[in-house]
Amino acid sequence: MTRGLRLFYICFILFLLALPIIVVTGISLNEGRSLRFPPEGLSLRWYGALFQEGDWLQPLRHSLIIALSASLLSVTIALPLALYVWSRGNWLGRALHTLGIAPFMLPPVITALGFLVFWVSVGMYGQMLATIISHAIFLVTLPVVTISLGLRSIDMALVEAARTMGASRGQILRGVILPLIMPYIISGFAFAFVLSLNEYIVAYMVAGFTVETLPIKIFNSLRYGYTPIMGVVAVLFVALAIVVFGLIGRYGDLPRLMGSDRSGER
Amino acid sequence: MSGETVHAAPASSVSEKAVPGWFGLVPAITLAVLFLIPFAIMLSVSVAHRVPGGFFEPGFEWTSYERLLSPFFGRILYTSVAISAGAAAICIALAFPFTIFLAGMRHRVQTLVLVALLAVLSLSEVIIGFSISTLLSRTAGIGNLFAAIGLIDGPRSYTPGLFALMTGLCYLVFPYAVLVLYPPVSRLDPELRDAARMMGAGPLRTFFTVTVPLMRAPVLGASILVFVFTLGAFLLPQVLGRPNHWTLSVHITDQAIFQSNLPFAAAMAIVLLLVALLLVGLTLLLGRESGGRR
Numbered sequence: 001m002t003r004g005l006r007l008f009y010i011c012f013i014l015f016l017l018a019l020p021i022i023v024v025t026g027i028s029l030n031e032g033r034s035l036r037f038p039p040e041g042l043s044l045r046w047y048g049a050l051f052q053e054g055d056w057l058q059p060l061r062h063s064l065i066i067a068l069s070a071s072l073l074s075v076t077i078a079l080p081l082a083l084y085v086w087s088r089g090n091w092l093g094r095a096l097h098t099l100g101i102a103p104f105m106l107p108p109v110i111t112a113l114g115f116l117v118f119w120v121s122v123g124m125y126g127q128m129l130a131t132i133i134s135h136a137i138f139l140v141t142l143p144v145v146t147i148s149l150g151l152r153s154i155d156m157a158l159v160e161a162a163r164t165m166g167a168s169r170g171q172i173l174r175g176v177i178l179p180l181i182m183p184y185i186i187s188g189f190a191f192a193f194v195l196s197l198n199e200y201i202v203a204y205m206v207a208g209f210t211v212e213t214l215p216i217k218i219f220n221s222l223r224y225g226y227t228p229i230m231g232v233v234a235v236l237f238v239a240l241a242i243v244v245f246g247l248i249g250r251y252g253d254l255p256r257l258m259g260s261d262r263s264g265e266r
Numbered sequence: 267m268s269g270e271t272v273h274a275a276p277a278s279s280v281s282e283k284a285v286p287g288w289f290g291l292v293p294a295i296t297l298a299v300l301f302l303i304p305f306a307i308m309l310s311v312s313v314a315h316r317v318p319g320g321f322f323e324p325g326f327e328w329t330s331y332e333r334l335l336s337p338f339f340g341r342i343l344y345t346s347v348a349i350s351a352g353a354a355a356i357c358i359a360l361a362f363p364f365t366i367f368l369a370g371m372r373h374r375v376q377t378l379v380l381v382a383l384l385a386v387l388s389l390s391e392v393i394i395g396f397s398i399s400t401l402l403s404r405t406a407g408i409g410n411l412f413a414a415i416g417l418i419d420g421p422r423s424y425t426p427g428l429f430a431l432m433t434g435l436c437y438l439v440f441p442y443a444v445l446v447l448y449p450p451v452s453r454l455d456p457e458l459r460d461a462a463r464m465m466g467a468g469p470l471r472t473f474f475t476v477t478v479p480l481m482r483a484p485v486l487g488a489s490i491l492v493f494v495f496t497l498g499a500f501l502l503p504q505v506l507g508r509p510n511h512w513t514l515s516v517h518i519t520d521q522a523i524f525q526s527n528l529p530f531a532a533a534m535a536i537v538l539l540l541v542a543l544l545l546v547g548l549t550l551l552l553g554r555e556s557g558g559r560r
Contacts (some may be wrong), residue, residue, distance in 0.1 A: 006367040010379065013364055017386050017440065020397035027400060031390025035400065037410070081293035087285035096290060099297045105491075106542050110513040111521055114304030117311045120528075131286045137300045147398060170287065170481035201500060205522065215392040222396060231400075234393045241385035249377040258380055259449030260369070 021238055028231030035226050046228040050236075056229055059217040061259060063197055066128065070135035071192035075185060077136065078143035083177075086151040097144075104141035112205040119206055126210040134206050135196045140197065143188025149257065150184030151177075183252055190244045196238060222255055305539075322528050330533035346513035349503070350496035353435035354443075358489050360436070361443035366477065368444070369452040371517035387441035395505035398434045399425050402506075431507035435496055443492045450484035487549040494542050514538055 023037050048058050079122030081100050085093045103111055115134040119125040154177065162172045201217035208216055214237075218230050248254060315325035333339065367378055389397075401408060402424035413422075424430055454477070462472040500515035512520075514534060522531035 006370070010364060010367055010371075012439075013360065014379065015381055017382065017437070020394070020401045020437070023401045024397045035403075037400070072331060077293050077296050080289040081297075083285045084287075084290035084293070088287075088290070092290050092294065095293055096297070100293070103301060105494075105546050107494060107515060107538060109498055109500050109518050110535045110539050110542070111304075113518060113531060114301075114308045116522060117307045117528065117532065118300075118304035121307055137297065140297070173285070178488060184349060194388045198388050198393065200390045201519070205519075217389045218396060218462045219392045219501070222392070222399075226396075226400075230396055234389075234397060237389060237393060238385055241388045245381045245384040245388075249381050251435070252375045253375060254380045255452070258445060260376075260452035 002140055018223050021234070024231045024234045027234050028228050033227060035228060035231075043247045046232045050229055050232050053229070056217065056233075059212045059214045061095050062128065062211055063213040063215075066131050066203070066211075067193050067196040069132045070139065070196045071189050073132065073136035073187050073190045074140045075143045077189060078147055079142050079185065081140075082144055082151060083173075086148060090194035097148075100144035101141055103138050108138070108201050115118040115202060116205040126207045127131060128207065128211045131207045131211055131213075133198060134202050136192075138199070138202050139192040142191040143185065146184045146188035146191065146257065147181055150181035154180050184257075187248050187252060187257060190248060195243050197240070282304045305545075308535060312536050313361050314532075316527055329485060330529045333530060334537060336348045342512070342514055342517055345511065346497060346515070349431070349435070349511065349513060350493050350499075353432055353439060353496045354489055354493040356432070357436050357439050357492055358447075358485065359441045361440055361447055362481075362485060365444050365447040365451045369448070369454070370456075383441040383444055386437075387445065391438060391499060391501040394438055395502050398430065398437060398502075399505055402430050402433070406527060426506055426508050428507065428511065430509050431503060434502040434506045435499060437439055438499060438502060439492050439495050442495055443488060446488040446491050447484065450481065454480060483552050487552045490545050490549045490552075494545050497538065497542065 026037040026039050027035050028046055029042050029044070030036055030039040031045070034040065050060065060143040078100065081096050085097045085100075087093075112134075115130075115138075116125070119127075119130045119134075124130045158176055158180075159172055162176050167175065185192065198215060200213075200219065203211070203213045204216050204219070212220075214233050219234060221230055245254070248257070310324070311322055312324040312330055313326050313328065315327060316329070317323055320436075346535070368376060371379070404423040408424070458476055458480070459472055462476045463469070479484065499513065500519045503511050503513050503516045505508055515538070518531050518534045518538065521527045521534065
């Protein structure tokens with residue numbers, strides 16, 4: 001197939017993927033409360049409304065707090081895990097690696113129900129802390145994968161050199177290994193942050209009625225009446241994801257991060 | 267090759283000394299408590315006694331599992347498998363050529379496309395459901411466009427229905443399918459294709475005699491993963507489909523939240539878990555087989 005035809009296929013699919021987002025962007029610009037496309041009268045009033053109307057401001061605040069704490073927590077769990085798995089190939093290392101990957105491989109409904117019964121049993125059902133911890137465990141796979149990738153790319157000669165120069169274990173860890181894998185830690189954090197912000201089912205099952213996040217709020221609005229604010233949230237989420245992944249792509253090697261071996265050669 | 271293995275032995279001992287052993291304990295305990303114990307509790311809840319209106323009380327009975335043997339549940343399982351398998355098949359058929367073309371593009375173009383795919387992938391089902399239902403609705407949707415061109419008489423809605431549901435599911439899993447296929451496809455040696463082309467094989471023939479056989483195991487593995495991913499869709503069937511399109515995941519959510527029948531929800535989740543584990547295990551086995559052959 002010719003180069004032009006291939007490019008056309010890729011662009012066509014990307015256009016289909018963009019289509020719903022284009023329509024939703026149009027809707028978010030409506031002047032009135034209607035959901036028309038093309039919009040009737042252009043206005044940014046619904047963008048302001050998201051940050052002013054109490055019943056949308058509260059979910060926004062919840063979502064940000066949860067995403068920030070959960071992604072920090074998941075990196076805190078993933079970093080020692082990845083370091084241990086990287087340094088030792090024993091049974092605990094393999095078991096930990098499987099445990100780190102598992103939360104993301106299973107249908108999320110199952111994990112969500114597991115968290116629901118767990119928090120009910122512990123007596124923390126409906127608390128924000130429960131949502132934060134659940135998200136941290138659920139999304140731990142992402143920093144585990146990125147940090148492991150970073151560790152595998154470390155040139156062991158550097159570590160060996162630091163050791164022969166008399167650096168202690170702590171010094172090597174802080175002075176050599178951590179700086180080298182820092183970009184991978186940050187990408188893992190960013191992945192977890194974006195996905196936590198968008199996550200619905202776990203947040204809903206664990207504390208859906210008390211701690212409303214933006215996706216939960218949108219879902220509730222799907223049942224009780226659409227407003228253009230829902231479009232605004234969707235647009236902001238897409239924009240944020242593009243900025244975050246764009247930055248990772250700009251300063252890191254995204255094709256390599258996604259598992260391509262030969263990307264560096266091109 | 268042998269030089270590499272000789273080098274690998276001291277390298278791993280270097281890394282071993284770089285990380286203290288107790289580093290493994292912290293995540294081990296955290297994940298055991300917060301990931302494994304919830305599943306253990308779920309297992310015990312699935313045989314617990316249901317307290318109508320409340321949660322459950324400890325006990326041991328097969329009531330919830332017996333309900334799974336009804337023809338009603340059989341139809342749910344059939345619906346789930348049929349819808350998920352259909353969506354997975356369509357998606358892989360679209361994503362496989364997409365990934366091959368993508369892997370042949372320049373590094374910069376690949377990065378841009380990956381950013382777009384990751385952005386779509388990170389959207390939750392809620393947002394996708396809302397966007398697709400708007401796209402297919404009467405007031406804002408493509409029906410308007412078709413009517414404007416004169417394709418149909420007046421604006422109409424395409425949601426809810428099987429078409430809307432399949433569109434939504436494909437939208438949901440397409441980026442996932444590409445990202446699962448991307449590593450094996452981008453590692454495929456382009457020289458093999460070049461060799462076939464040089465020997466006089468046309469592009470289509472090269473695709474079917476070189477690329478497809480090499481990629482059979484990865485594509486099968488990706489199909490299974492995409493299938494499991496679609497099985498987990500719990501919201502699109504509610505928003506874009508009709509009640510007879512409700513899948514197992516929808517019923518689990520429904521029983522847990524709205525019917526507050528946790529034991530029955532847990533029993534269904536255990537069945538879904540077993541199906542998913544079986545399929546993911548199969549994928550890992552496939553991956554190992556193709557790895558060994560190389």
